[in-house]
Ligand SMILES: [Fe+2]
């Protein structure tokens with residue numbers, strides 16, 4: 001599978017959990033109390049799957065290869081993507097910091113959680129749209145066949161040897177448990193490392 005297609009597939013799973021987060025935030029606002037256990041699971045997913053596994057491959061493998069093929073590191077689309085990853089990390093910390101008190105029904109903490117969650121939802125959905133429709137097509141044009149093959153090997157190594165396929169599967173299972181709990185549609189994804197395909 002093309003490396004950018006692996007990232008597209010990961011986007012679909014991230015969107016699935018973003019949809020769950022949206023329901024959590026809406027209920028928190030309506031009920032004045034956050035489902036703390038589900039929010040902690042969502043943070044686990046965003047921190048480890050969306051950030052460490054997915055943004056990790058973008059920041060450590062894809063972006064450096066794009067920079068080596070002429071995309072500037074300090075400005076332009078790659079630099080913007082790196083800044084948005086950092087903005088997302090800050091919002092994850094804000095959500096996490098509000099969970100305990102929001103789960104106990106404290107109004108300011110509920111408001112803080114909802115504010116950070118809505119910020120994260122908007123940021124990530126927009127970020128994913130830019131990557132799917134602009135950045136990845138630009139990368140596919142700029143990278144040679146050899147680059148693409150090398151990138152695929154680097155991704156496989158990052159996922160299997162550094163991140164771990166068991167951890168990856170744990171987080172995919174978590175994403176599906178959350179989707180079931182919040183009655184959210186599953187992202188349609190292809191099998192990358194032999195996990196069950198969800199192409200329908
Ligand atoms: Fe990204």
Ligand SMILES: [Fe+2]
Nearest residue numbers: 007058128131
């Ligand atoms: Fe991405």
